[in-house]
Amino acid sequence: MLKKIVTRANCPFCIDGVNPGDPPTTCDYCHGLGEYGTFKLTYMCETCEGTGQVGGEDCEVCSGKGYIPVDFKMLEDMVDKVNDIMGKCNDIFEKVNE
Ligand SMILES: [Zn+2]
Numbered sequence: 417m418l419k420k421i422v423t424r425a426n427c428p429f430c431i432d433g434v435n436p437g438d439p440p441t442t443c444d445y446c447h448g449l450g451e452y453g454t455f456k457l458t459y460m461c462e463t464c465e466g467t468g469q470v471g472g473e474d475c476e477v478c479s480g481k482g483y484i485p486v487d488f489k490m491l492e493d494m495v496d497k498v499n500d501i502m503g504k505c506n507d508i509f510e511k512v513n514e
């Protein structure tokens with residue numbers, strides 16, 4: 417028989433853990449360079465921590481991890497979302513007890 421084992425799924429509520437309603441924007445301080453200074457001496461931009469981008473709120477559902485652990489109970493609780501999740505699941509089915 418085929419037993420369904422749900423491990424984890426890409427979070428359907430965000431893009432790589434970032435809330436799509438609040439996408440990151442280019443850092444104004446370093447203009448997206450991630451650093452500032454003269455050509456001899458540069459500093460990592462503290463505003464964006466060297467990434468050149470600021471903002472990008474962590475997804476509340478997955479805490480910014482980009483994936484969520486799921487199981488059948490959870491899927492049952494999220495019937496309206498299940499198709500969405502199933503479509504994005506990694507390794508959602510595992511063959512056991514053949
Ligand atoms: Zn910056």
Ligand SMILES: [Zn+2]
Pocket residue numbers: 427428429430431433434475476477478479480481482483
């Ligand atoms: Zn998420």
